[in-house]
Amino acid sequence: MTKAQAAIVGAGRTRFGELWNQSAERLVVEAGLDAIKSVDKGIGRKDINAFYIGSLLLEKTTNISTLDAYLSRELSVHAPIAILKSGSSALYNGVNAIKSGLDVVCVGGIEKMTDAFVSIPEFLTSTIDQYEADAGFTYPGLFAAMTNKYMLDFNAKREAFAKVPCKNHYHGMNNEFAQFRNKMLPERVLSSPLVADPIRTFECAPISDGAAAVIITKPEIAKKFTDTPIYIVSSSQATDHISLYSRHSMTKFESTELAMERALKESSIGLDKIQIAEVHDSTPIEEVLFLEDAGFVKKGLGWKIVDESIKSFEGSKHIPYVLEDGRELVINCGGGLKADGHPIGATGVRQVYEAFKQLRNEAGKRQVSLDKQIESAVLHDTESSGAVSTIHILRRFE
Amino acid sequence: MSEITGPIVRRKVETSYRLIGSQCEECGRKYFPAKEFCGFEGRKSRMKEISFFDDVGEIVSGSLIRESPKRFSKLSPYVSVITSFDGIRIPGRLTDVDPSEIQREFDISRYAGKRVFPVFRRIYEQPGGIITYSSLNFVDQDYHKHIKMEPSLEQAVSDQTGIVGYGVYIPRFRLKVAEIAKKFGKEPSIYEKGLGLIEKAVANLDEDSVTMAVEAGRRALIHSRLPREAIQEVYVGSESNPYAVKPIMSSVIEALALGNEYKDGYATGGADTEFACKAATAMFKPAIAITSDSRIGIENCMVIGSDNSQAHPGDDLDYSVGAGAAAFIFGKKGVIATIKKCVSYTTDTADFYRRDLQQFPRHEDRFTGEPAYFKHVIGCGELLLQKTGMKPKDFDYAVFHQPNSKFPERAASILGFTEEQIKPGQKVSMIGNTYSAACLIGLAGILDIAEPGDKIFMVGYGSGAGSDGYFIEVEKGILDKREKIIPVDSQIKSDKKIYVDYDFYRKSKG
Numbered sequence: 001m002t003k004a005q006a007a008i009v010g011a012g013r014t015r016f017g018e019l020w021n022q023s024a025e026r027l028v029v030e031a032g033l034d035a036i037k038s039v040d041k042g043i044g045r046k047d048i049n050a051f052y053i054g055s056l057l058l059e060k061t062t063n064i065s066t067l068d069a070y071l072s073r074e075l076s077v078h079a080p081i082a083i084l085k086s087g088s089s090a091l092y093n094g095v096n097a098i099k100s101g102l103d104v105v106c107v108g109g110i111e112k113m114t115d116a117f118v119s120i121p122e123f124l125t126s127t128i129d130q131y132e133a134d135a136g137f138t139y140p141g142l143f144a145a146m147t148n149k150y151m152l153d154f155n156a157k158r159e160a161f162a163k164v165p166c167k168n169h170y171h172g173m174n175n176e177f178a179q180f181r182n183k184m185l186p187e188r189v190l191s192s193p194l195v196a197d198p199i200r201t202f203e204c205a206p207i208s209d210g211a212a213a214v215i216i217t218k219p220e221i222a223k224k225f226t227d228t229p230i231y232i233v234s235s236s237q238a239t240d241h242i243s244l245y246s247r248h249s250m251t252k253f254e255s256t257e258l259a260m261e262r263a264l265k266e267s268s269i270g271l272d273k274i275q276i277a278e279v280h281d282s283t284p285i286e287e288v289l290f291l292e293d294a295g296f297v298k299k300g301l302g303w304k305i306v307d308e309s310i311k312s313f314e315g316s317k318h319i320p321y322v323l324e325d326g327r328e329l330v331i332n333c334g335g336g337l338k339a340d341g342h343p344i345g346a347t348g349v350r351q352v353y354e355a356f357k358q359l360r361n362e363a364g365k366r367q368v369s370l371d372k373q374i375e376s377a378v379l380h381d382t383e384s385s386g387a388v389s390t391i392h393i394l395r396r397f398e
Numbered sequence: 399m400s401e402i403t404g405p406i407v408r409r410k411v412e413t414s415y416r417l418i419g420s421q422c423e424e425c426g427r428k429y430f431p432a433k434e435f436c437g438f439e440g441r442k443s444r445m446k447e448i449s450f451f452d453d454v455g456e457i458v459s460g461s462l463i464r465e466s467p468k469r470f471s472k473l474s475p476y477v478s479v480i481t482s483f484d485g486i487r488i489p490g491r492l493t494d495v496d497p498s499e500i501q502r503e504f505d506i507s508r509y510a511g512k513r514v515f516p517v518f519r520r521i522y523e524q525p526g527g528i529i530t531y532s533s534l535n536f537v538d539q540d541y542h543k544h545i546k547m548e549p550s551l552e553q554a555v556s557d558q559t560g561i562v563g564y565g566v567y568i569p570r571f572r573l574k575v576a577e578i579a580k581k582f583g584k585e586p587s588i589y590e591k592g593l594g595l596i597e598k599a600v601a602n603l604d605e606d607s608v609t610m611a612v613e614a615g616r617r618a619l620i621h622s623r624l625p626r627e628a629i630q631e632v633y634v635g636s637e638s639n640p641y642a643v644k645p646i647m648s649s650v651i652e653a654l655a656l657g658n659e660y661k662d663g664y665a666t667g668g669a670d671t672e673f674a675c676k677a678a679t680a681m682f683k684p685a686i687a688i689t690s691d692s693r694i695g696i697e698n699c700m701v702i703g704s705d706n707s708q709a710h711p712g713d714d715l716d717y718s719v720g721a722g723a724a725a726f727i728f729g730k731k732g733v734i735a736t737i738k739k740c741v742s743y744t745t746d747t748a749d750f751y752r753r754d755l756q757q758f759p760r761h762e763d764r765f766t767g768e769p770a771y772f773k774h775v776i777g778c779g780e781l782l783l784q785k786t787g788m789k790p791k792d793f794d795y796a797v798f799h800q801p802n803s804k805f806p807e808r809a810a811s812i813l814g815f816t817e818e819q820i821k822p823g824q825k826v827s828m829i830g831n832t833y834s835a836a837c838l839i840g841l842a843g844i845l846d847i848a849e850p851g852d853k854i855f856m857v858g859y860g861s862g863a864g865s866d867g868y869f870i871e872v873e874k875g876i877l878d879k880r881e882k883i884i885p886v887d888s889q890i891k892s893d894k895k896i897y898v899d900y901d902f903y904r905k906s907k908g
Binding site: 146 | 410413414429430431458459460461462463464465466467468470473476478479480487488489490491503504506507521530532534535
């Protein structure tokens with residue numbers, strides 16, 4: 001029996017991109033107020049029992065290591081505020097807080113990467129293993145090594161990977177919040193500068209500013225706030241070694257596999273019920289491996305499904321992956337990290353925002369239209385080059 | 399990125415210098431880096447320390463990193479790989495890669511399965527601060543040969559101390575002297591014919607006197623077939639230590655784990671020495687002395703000469719300065735050659751010097767010849783002949799410090815040695831002047847081919863100025879360990895050496 005763990009009653013976000021004139025505090029407040037305002041039957045700031053905010057870099061980029069205290073002032077609240085390293089970790093903790101008895105929790109995420117007085121790639125080496133860093137690896141470098149190993153083991157075509165960002169750009173074209181709304185074609189991706197072979201610039205998520213927030217409540221009281229709450233039916237997180245070299249496999253994310261396994265068990269929902277997914281596509285290999293690690297396609301076939309599904313960049317608004325049984329799965333409905341933008345700490349919450357809107361049929365021009373109503377969505381966010389994966393499954397019904 | 403501090407570097411030394419991992423004594427599973435307990439046997443498992451530094455692994459995957467962190471900017475772009483050592487994966491940078499390889503897109507199929515082994519290199523530094531070294535670097539075996547470390551306890555013990563092992567390290571990269579001449583609009587023949595300088599060895603951008611000292615020391619240790627704890631004293635002679643204050647020898651001891659481990663360190667001593675090009679040859683005498691006197695309690699002493707010296711662009715030295723290192727181990731077990739007589743000769747002559755904080759040395763042109771090199775080499779050579787009571791013809795080989803080819807040729811001829819006697823030890827024309835290592839590489843080149851009973855006449859030279867002379871006799875034991883040698887000529891003549899341009903060489907000089 002599927003049992004809701006929490007309900008989402010409101011969601012807000014800012015535009016993502018290079019927001020030079022916006023401060024970090026303002027962005028997070030803008031997203032937070034947008035979320036509060038979006039609650040159909042109204043909610044007050046004072047109704048919120050706790051805040052869980054995802055942010056990885058603010059201390060480095062903006063020299064703010066006390067975001068919680070800033071938020072207390074900006075939002076005029078005195079509830080506890082916890083800072084996590086990703087938006088999905090914030091949600092995972094927020095759901096746990098609801099399960100522990102809180103009524104209403106605000107989950108947010110923020111990043112202000114263009115403030116960086118250290119270069120972002122420089123800082124991202126602190127999110128990888130110190131020996132890998134001493135070996136010269138970078139964050140995209142590790143994904144490049146995974147891509148190369150994958151291509152070697154499964155005889156995968158290089159071009160298949162280049163289609164992933166193009167598909168996500170295509171989805172982002174109708175997203176008014178997205179950092180990039182231009183069409184991207186594989187030829188252009190494949191002629192963009194190499195970052196870490198074979199990964200090229202146009203295959204990497206951008207450096208972005210932005211914030212997102214959602215309001216979650218106990219399922220039993222959700223209808224007090226809206227007639228159409230979206231339910232979180234599973235919230236699952238798994239970790240794996242920080243170092244790629246000591247993980248069991250270099251061609252899969254075990255953390256994703258484990259988190260997904262638990263999430264499906266927890267929700268008693270089969271994969272066949274999931275029609276859309278928001279996936280951490282900071283490089284193409286992650287989206288390809290998600291298809292396999294989550295169980296949508298067999299090991300080694302992810303690239304093939306990608307290659308065969310993405311044929312043209314014309315026509316309908318979305319390009320679904322056509323799975324082996326003919327079922328369709330739309331991934332990254334609003335452009336994903338690549339096109340929508342990737343303010344790291346906000347991404348996990350932006351995924352909730354996107355799925356919330358899609359499941360409520362409120363996504364406007366980028367609304368995914370399938371033969372039948374979208375019922376379930378899966379959200380996949382990672383930290384520390386895949387060492388942490390968080391899976392949330394969202395449903396329209398309790 | 400915040401400053402890398404001494405404590406962080408120190409903590410990483412153990413794991414990254416020797417690629418230290420651990421092994422479960424119950425199930426035998428291995429881990430890198432070391433773990434406190436076995437993931438399969440649980441917290442009760444007993445773990446022992448293991449090292450992957452002497453092993454060979456193979457490339458599993460990797461990438462050509464083009465956008466690197468700032469601290470790697472000097473080495474960028476470069477290839478980073480994940481290797482497998484018998485199933486245990488270790489990350490590292492593939493180094494000494496042909497620069498043409500990084501001109502094209504990385505193709506994993508060219509690299510996967512390639513057999514590689516770890517080398518100690520300089521990975522990054524804080525400007526004016528700590529230099530971080532690591533062995534998370536791999537080389538393939540195209541140029542570098544991997545010789546298995548196989549200590550033997552069954553080696554014969556001699557009454558007298560002698561050379562028990564040696565090793566020479568010459569970097570893979572070379573620069574043609576003609577290329578330098580072209581750069582400065584000079585006639586190549588001035589240097590090629592006039593000084594006998596054809597090409598010179600160039601350190602890779604991650605190499606310096608420290609890394610070359612470690613590599614030469616490692617090769618000497620392998621050749622000696624001694625266990626690493628048997629080396630209890632290390633001297634490193636160099637005039638190009640990247641630190642004004644901080645010894646090279648401590649890096650050598652730590653990287654090669656020389657001596658008896660005690661707590662977090664080694665019960666091993668030594669020091670760095672400086673005397674221009676004779677900083678290492680000068681230390682043969684102390685090395686012999688301390689390993690001869692049982693009161694000191696040192697079984698074996700390692701003497702290393704290592705230099706990647708500076709030269710002002712376009713200066714005469716720019717045509718000759720090379721890069722390389724040589725290490726000799728002295729002791730009584732498994733002796734391959736004995737030192738029969740030693741002499742020295744010194745005057746206060748400022749023919750070549752580098753003041754503190756100056757980047758480039760100065761020299762007094764023709765004053766470096768007659769009143770400096772020749773006066774001391776010939777003076778010392780004469781003293782050695784007097785002391786041994788021998789004539790030049792009584793020796794099979796002679797070797798001299800070699801700042802170029804012409805100087806030692808002329809000194810040899812004045813002393814009465816023939817071209818045949820000096821030829822096997824004359825290496826400078828193809829590797830350049832390796833300063834503290836130059837005379838030692840020449841000696842190693844002779845030992846590579848010498849037979850038991852052969853007699854060697856050696857005179858080093860260091861500006862400032864002085865010479866050391868040694869009469870060395872080759873022993874029977876030399877034949878027993880020859881398969882453990884990477885001969886000097888194999889490095890000089892290797893068809894896998896890589897020619898670089900003047901700009902690369904300049905960058906490598908820092």
